[in-house]
Amino acid sequence: VQLQASGGGLVQAGGSLRLSCAASGRTSAAYYVAWFRQAPGKEREFVARINWSGDMTYVRDSVKGRFTISRDNAKNTVYLQLNSLKPEDTAVYYCAATPKVTASVNPMTYDYWGQGTLVTVSS
DSSP states (O other): OEEEEEOOEEEETTOOEEEEEEEESSGGGOSEEEEEEEOTTSOOEEEEEEOTTSOOEEEOGGGTTTEEEEEETTTTEEEEEEOSOOGGGOEEEEEEEEOOSSOOSOGGGOOEEOOOEEEEEEO
């Protein structure tokens, strides 16, 4: 499966963005799709994940209530809605997928990765 992330940009603190992760190819390999982010000089960290049917989601505590993950399988796309953005949310956001029916916050457990999209939040 190939993943294409998009939707990043420059936004002021308090603003919103919607990131998209479009899958193509063997989309059945994207049972779980997750978003990670990596800020300059920091390690890549888990943000959120969603299963195939969309009824199991998990969002990291620091963004809970501000970020929402969803998916539209008819469009082979997973979304990450970013609201109430803060400067500390500035990072390159990556989507990743795994065909495994259990998921982790460890990036090493995801098999497929998109190219990343930059989110910059100004204060």
